[in-house]
Amino acid sequence: SMDNQTSVTEFLLLGFALSPELRLLSFAIFLAIYLFTLLGNMVIIALSQQEASLHTPSHFSFLEICYTSVTVPRLLGDFHHGHRAISFHACITQMYFFFFFGSTEFFLLATMAYDRYLAICHPLRYPVLMDGQACARLAFGSWVSGFLTPFLPTAFISQLPFSGTNHINHFFCDTGPLLRLSTGDTQVANISVFLVSVVVVLSSFLLTLTSYTLIISTICRIPSATGRHKAFSTCTSHLTVVTIFYGTVIFMYVRPGSGRASDMDKMVSIF
Template identity: 70%
Template sequence: MLNDTSVPEFILLGFSEFQEFRFLLFTTFLTIYLFTLLGNGLIIAISNLDVSLQIPMYFFLSNFSLLEMCYTSVTVPQLLGDFLTGTHAISFQTCITQMYFFFFFGTTEFLLLATMAYDRYLAICHPLQYPMLMDSRTCACLALSCWLSGFLTPFLPTAFISQLPYNSSNQINHFFCDTSPLIKLSTGNTFMADMMVFLVSAVVVLTSFLLTVTSYVLIVSTICRIPSASGRLKAFSTCASHLTVVTIFYGTVIFMYLCPRSGQASDMDKVVSVLYAVVTPMLNPIVYTLRNKDVKIALKKVVNQVKNTFLRQRRDVVAIPVLS
């Protein structure tokens, strides 16, 4: 559903005020983007290659890493292209599509974080029933539900925004097509679009946040009842990495929604959005490799396997007799 707008394309202003530093910014964002893809891709590979990590916790982590790769790929390639070409132009259809997928992956991320918190709750609070409650079929259904719900949720907000008239300014003071700057740019009545975005966002964020907080309240309550200090530390370490990611993710989102909508709101939104959409996906593999002992052990095993395979192939090549 696309509006017959007189604006054929939008201009993403992005960081045009730092035009003299565009090559430095290009290098910085490219480095972050590549690290995000490689780091999250490595987590997916390790979780599937190491048998000891083929458990529900790392199944959800693999989904989360794939989601982070998709999430950052919605915005960063467009931003890198703008830095190189300097055009900053994006068609109306592409802009609406980018907004939809950003909403899609963001919603899925909220739901998946809540699901991962529920998984930790079952593992710590109901350890004996955990293998039965969280079997492979249940894991697949939960993950599929997160992706499907995230896919369906943006339809109504996107439909309302795409039907707004855009026949005045076509300059978006952002580095990607987000809901707020697009609605602000419209010359029509934006009440329904504003309300739809607000209601959908509130339901998704508050529901996932309450589920996550409830899970961790029950987890902390159970951990506090463990008699030994070593037992409490071991139980908490199983969810420390996920709790760190939750804190970073929700912290940036809450900060984004609490920003004052003054004349400089768009500039502040761009800065916070970099943390939310670019930096946070990069932190996921760092948190799970530095704070998770199982992942570090599995990573060493995979590296040693690759190293031994390479050395063995090299010895076989050297051992091949040379025909005269």
């Protein structure tokens, strides 16, 4: 902790309290997962460039590389050499990009759900409705929306005074643990974080839910079991990602009493 009259210039990320042996094992596991994530998404991007209809997955794979790289390299460094200090400006920057890429992921997931809806419910019109220009506009809109979403919460949090303890009970600079360290009035910042989270999550979730409701309705009307299986198999991977991503984010940011940064919150954040 720092003197109560001194402004905090850096924070200490507490991360996970592990023994040296477990830190080494965790480093190896997370490094393997991170490298597999990078390699897998790079392969997807390379393959997507060969087929125009796969450009939306290409955007999603590039986003996954960026989103994962915001937090995991820092976590690997903490596991490897135990240096947990992060400057105030680096902390705010990490928080902004985490929510920039996270919000973009929500919008892209909703876009991909809409894409699946068109492909299954309007297969004959799909090449016209989802041509290259339409894909580019939807992807561009997702990136711009994600870029603008964190501005207000980040601006409010960056202006708060931090002059007490500088220990962040997390493995990255998240809004909840950071707000708990501020010695000023955090009501406006808390409200802005909550409202932005609810708007982004609910708007994309409702679009995704509507798309899948119409998809399931259409699949149920397909006469052959083979046709139903083929139609639904195109959605299973996307639906799995949607379930994991929405479930963990709602638990972290939208549920009552969120932002407490317990050990359970840290584990959920990993997913």
